[in-house]
Amino acid sequence: KQEVTQIPAALSVPEGENLVLNCSFTDSAIYNLQWFRQDPGKGLTSLLLIQSSQREQTSGRLNASLDKSSGRSTLYIAASQPGDSATYLCAPNTGNQFYFGTGTSLTVIP
Amino acid sequence: NAGVTQTPKFRILKIGQSMTLQCAQDMNHNYMYWYRQDPGMGLKLIYYSVGAGITDKGEVPNGYNVSRSTTEDFPLRLELAAPSQTSVYFCASREGLADETQYFGPGTRLLVL
Numbered sequence: 001k002q003e004v005t006q007i008p009a010a011l012s013v014p015e016g017e018n019l020v021l022n023c024s025f026t027d028s029a030i031y032n033l034q035w036f037r038q039d040p041g042k043g044l045t046s047l048l049l050i051q052s053s054q055r056e057q058t059s060g061r062l063n064a065s066l067d068k069s070s071g072r073s074t075l076y077i078a079a080s081q082p083g084d085s086a087t088y089l090c091a092p093n094t095g096n097q098f099y100f101g102t103g104t105s106l107t108v109i110p
Numbered sequence: 111n112a113g114v115t116q117t118p119k120f121r122i123l124k125i126g127q128s129m130t131l132q133c134a135q136d137m138n139h140n141y142m143y144w145y146r147q148d149p150g151m152g153l154k155l156i157y158y159s160v161g162a163g164i165t166d167k168g169e170v171p172n173g174y175n176v177s178r179s180t181t182e183d184f185p186l187r188l189e190l191a192a193p194s195q196t197s198v199y200f201c202a203s204r205e206g207l208a209d210e211t212q213y214f215g216p217g218t219r220l221l222v223l
Contacts, residue, residue: 100152
């Protein structure tokens with residue numbers, strides 16, 4: 001069974017800082033990995049999907065990396081803004097099923 | 111394009127009652143999923159479907175049933191509601207071939223008392 005761990009569980013940074021969110025998973029036989037953002041009381045919004053054959057995927061100020069063999073992915077957020085405050089979830093896909101971590105709760109202080 | 115829609119948004123059930131959570135998508139996606147999210151926890155997969163007429167259990171299927179008679183709809187049935195089923199339920203879909211991205215609905219908050 002795939003186990004997904006996200007570190008740190010919570011993070012508070014001043015506006016403008018660059019930051020890294022970490023995701024580790026136990027089963028490296030994945031097809032892809034998706035990063036999501038969840039605002040309080042809302043559904044999940046997809047940020048990036050990185051295929052198992054890729055090392056990196058970029059969208060605007062976000063960059064996701066994947067090291068499949070070591071079971072790790074990172075989400076890099078550049079020049080953080082208060083609007084980035086949310087919970088970030090990673091979800092590796094082992095075929096038909098996605099497995100979710102408990103997320104990193106990010107607060108960006110103006 | 112409405113994406114993934116879920117109804118109701120919020121519901122209170124008494125122990126032992128039954129209900130159906132509705133999920134629909136208008137993107138012609140093959141794959142559909144039901145998850146539950148408990149406070150402070152990640153999402154757990156309840157059931158999923160790879161196409162009309164095909165469903166399979168996820169990690170936490172006990173107490174739930176699903177059906178997939180059309181591509182668009184994937185209802186989740188709760189029989190004999192229990193307090194342990196108090197949670198937020200999310201439906202998601204993905205195309206599965208050209209696009210692996212999962213798209214989520216806004217969720218249904220369920221309280222069982």
